[in-house]
Amino acid sequence: MRNLIAAVLLAACTLVLTAPQPAAAQDPYAVIDLVNGLRAELGLPAYRVNAELMAAAQAHSEWAASIGTHSHTGAGGSTPRDRATAAGYGGGAPVRVSENIYWGGRATPANAFEWWSNSAIHYQGMTSTNYLDIGAGIATDADGSGYYTLKFGVIIAEAPPPPTAAPEAGLDAEPALPVDPIALAEPNADGSVIHEVGEGQTVWAIAEAYDVPVSEVLALNRLTEDAIIYPGTELIIVPAPVTVEEEPTGPLFHTVQAGQTPLGIALAYGITLEELFAHNGLTEQSVIYPDDEL
Numbered sequence: 001m002r003n004l005i006a007a008v009l010l011a012a013c014t015l016v017l018t019a020p021q022p023a024a025a026q027d028p029y030a031v032i033d034l035v036n037g038l039r040a041e042l043g044l045p046a047y048r049v050n051a052e053l054m055a056a057a058q059a060h061s062e063w064a065a066s067i068g069t070h071s072h073t074g075a076g077g078s079t080p081r082d083r084a085t086a087a088g089y090g091g092g093a094p095v096r097v098s099e100n101i102y103w104g105g106r107a108t109p110a111n112a113f114e115w116w117s118n119s120a121i122h123y124q125g126m127t128s129t130n131y132l133d134i135g136a137g138i139a140t141d142a143d144g145s146g147y148y149t150l151k152f153g154v155i156i157a158e159a160p161p162p163p164t165a166a167p168e169a170g171l172d173a174e175p176a177l178p179v180d181p182i183a184l185a186e187p188n189a190d191g192s193v194i195h196e197v198g199e200g201q202t203v204w205a206i207a208e209a210y211d212v213p214v215s216e217v218l219a220l221n222r223l224t225e226d227a228i229i230y231p232g233t234e235l236i237i238v239p240a241p242v243t244v245e246e247e248p249t250g251p252l253f254h255t256v257q258a259g260q261t262p263l264g265i266a267l268a269y270g271i272t273l274e275e276l277f278a279h280n281g282l283t284e285q286s287v288i289y290p291d292d293e294l
Contacts, residue, residue, distance in 0.1 A: 028054065028136035030109040031150060035126045035134065038117070042127060050153065052089035053097075053135025057149040059083065060099075061139035064147040070103040072219040076273045077287065078263040079219035080151065086263060089133075090155050098125050098213035100150040107146030109138075116150070121204055121214055125152050129160060182209040185237070192258040193238035199231050210237045220259050222287075242268035256292040265294065 029049070036046040060083055064070040074083055080099035089095055100122045102112040116122035125131075131152040139147045154160075180198030182205060187193050195206055203223065207214040218224070220236040229235070239259025254265055266276040277283060280294050288294070 026109060026138050028058070028138050031112060031136040031148065032134055034109060034113040038126055044127060044129065047134035047152065048132055050089065050133035050135050052087040053084060053133055053151045053153050054137065056083045056087035056089065057135040057151045058137030061137040061147045061149045064103065065139040065141040068141055070101045070147050071224065072099055072101065072215045073222050076262040078261055080213065080215050082261055082263045084151060084153055089153055094156040095153055096130070096156060096159070096213065097151060097153045098131065099215040100125050102148040103145060105145045107148060112148040128152065130154065132158060182206060184209060190240040190257045192236065192240040194258060195235045195237050197229050197231055197233040197235060203229060206235060212237060239264070244268055254294045256288050256290055256294065258290050262288060
C-alpha cells in the first residue's frame, strides 16, 4: 500500500513539473530582454522600460485574449497611440507610438521574438532609432493561446535626431512592378491627411513616406498586416484632431471627422469609453464614420 501511495505521489509531481506554462504566467520582461539583447548585438542603446506602455500593452493583450484574435485596432476602434495616451504615456505631450503583435497556441516569448525577427516591418520596430521607450504585455485565452503586444514609444520633444547612416542593403531593391512615386497629400481643412494609393504602393512604403508608424496606419484604416490595398484606395494617415464642441445649455454633440476613434473622442471630452458607448448605444464592435453625430 505504501508503495502504491508513493507511486501516485510521484506521478502527480511529474505532471506538475511537466505541465506547459500558460502564456499569462510568462514574464513580459522576457520579451523586452530579447529585444534589448538584439539591440546590444547591433550596437544600439537599450529601450527604456516604461510603466505606461507596459500597462497599455498588457490591457491590449487581455482584450485580444477576450475576443480570441489580435489586431492593431483595439477596443472602441482605438489605435496604438490612443491606447498609450489613455494609459498616461507622455503626460499630455505629443507622442509617437508603434506596435508589434503576435498570437498563437502555446506561444512563448521566444516564438514571438523569432517571428518578429523574420518580418521586416516588425524587425524595424525592434531595431529602430526613432523610439526610446518600450512596454510589453502577455495574456492567454481559455484554450491556452498566447497574445503578445510590444509597444515602442517616444515623446516627440525627446525624439532623437534622424540617423545619418545609409539605409540597409536590400531595402531599396529594384521593384518587380511599376510603382507610382508617393506624393505627400496636403492636410485637409479639418486637419486630416488622406492619401490616395497609387499603383504598386504598399502600406509600409506609404507610412515611411509620411514618417508615421505602420501599425498606426493599419489601425486607423482597420487593416490587418496582410491586407491588400489597391490603387485609388484612400488611407487615413493623420486623423482630424478632436475639437471639443460646447453648447451653452443642453447635451454636447460631436461631429466625427476622418480618422477619429471613439477612444480618442472620449479622451478629448474627459469621459470614459464606456460612457461614450452608453450615451450613443454603441458597442466595442461598432464602427463610426465621418459626419456621424455623437
